[in-house]
Amino acid sequence: MSNALEICDLYKSYGDNKVIKGISFDVRQGEIFALLGTNGAGKTTTLECIEGLKSYDGGSISRTGKIGVQLQSSSLPANIKAHEAMRLFAKWNRAPLEDSVMKALGIDEIKNKQYRDMSTGQKRRLHLAIALIGNPDIIFLDEPTAGLDVEGRARLHEQIRRLKESGKTIIMASHDMSEVENLCDRIAILKDGKIGFMGTAWELTDKAGASSVIQIKTSSGEERLTTDNMVDTLLEVLHSYKKRQITVEDIKVERASLEERFIDIARGD
Numbered sequence: 001m002s003n004a005l006e007i008c009d010l011y012k013s014y015g016d017n018k019v020i021k022g023i024s025f026d027v028r029q030g031e032i033f034a035l036l037g038t039n040g041a042g043k044t045t046t047l048e049c050i051e052g053l054k055s056y057d058g059g060s061i062s063r064t065g066k067i068g069v070q071l072q073s074s075s076l077p078a079n080i081k082a083h084e085a086m087r088l089f090a091k092w093n094r095a096p097l098e099d100s101v102m103k104a105l106g107i108d109e110i111k112n113k114q115y116r117d118m119s120t121g122q123k124r125r126l127h128l129a130i131a132l133i134g135n136p137d138i139i140f141l142d143e144p145t146a147g148l149d150v151e152g153r154a155r156l157h158e159q160i161r162r163l164k165e166s167g168k169t170i171i172m173a174s175h176d177m178s179e180v181e182n183l184c185d186r187i188a189i190l191k192d193g194k195i196g197f198m199g200t201a202w203e204l205t206d207k208a209g210a211s212s213v214i215q216i217k218t219s220s221g222e223e224r225l226t227t228d229n230m231v232d233t234l235l236e237v238l239h240s241y242k243k244r245q246i247t248v249e250d251i252k253v254e255r256a257s258l259e260e261r262f263i264d265i266a267r268g269d
């Protein structure tokens with residue numbers, strides 16, 4: 001798989017504040033990649049350097065394809081209507097307004113609503129729709145579901161998944177570990193201006209030597225097992241039940257919390 005983005009040895013300071021101190025990572029074409037970190041870790045700064053909105057002090061960034069950027073919440077005038085905002089950005093981008101985007105993101109339903117009257121979820125949908133104008137290959141999302149309720153988050157996640165299915169590459173900043181676990185292919189955790197961890201959510205929990213708890217409900221009762229090798233243990237146990245002709249009714253596997261691992265890395269343990 002080829003890379004949509006290649007970031008090599010990136011440095012960025014604001015005056016004496018050295019925020020990014022030599023980070024390198026690639027984002028593969030068609031993947032959802034998340035940048036994580038505590039408040040002020042430099043997620044937005046990194047995204048804005050890659051987007052070309054901020055200059056950087058050292059390193060290199062290469063991108064393959066057209067980009068679309070989700071706006072920050074303060075960036076639209078209070079009285080602009082949804083369809084006016086879409087038309088404005090389409091004109092700026094010299095791109096057509098696609099009905100499919102308007103429909104998929106429910107912009108049609110709010111087209112005459114002024115920005116100040118929209119709910120947080122409606123604003124987020126509008127921001128995503130604006131980012132999709134011009135059919136970009138790489139989409140940047142900065143905390144796309146911050147402040148949304150459960151249903152709003154689920155809707156937006158579904159839309160982000162559909163973008164991935166249609167071949168788009170997505171890079172996002174997030175604080176939300178369940179969002180990252182459910183949505184993202186790989187994660188980079190920023191820590192002290194460097195990358196403290198990079199890999200999948202599973203690798204993040206595995207790396208910490210995390211064990212899994214397996215709960216099995218059978219016709220003869222319940223069993224609870226703690227294991228460092230979830231797959232082998234599960235196979236062994238299921239085989240043993242089958243041999244003894246015991247029916248398995250339910251299986252639950254709990255992994256060590258991703259949040260705990262994130263805090264260990266982001267706070268520096």
Ligand SMILES: Nc1ncnc2c1ncn2[C@@H]1O[C@H](COP(=O)(O)OP(=O)(O)OP(=O)(O)O)[C@@H](O)[C@H]1O
Nearest residue numbers: 014017019037038039040041042043044045046173
């Ligand atoms: N325009 C700016 N001028 C000066 N300092 C800035 C500027 N933008 C960000 N910073 C500083 O850079 C650091 C990183 O900020 P950034 O917004 O990139 O972090 P973040 O990880 O996105 O944080 P959050 O999770 O709170 O959104 C912070 O110390 C912040 O105060």
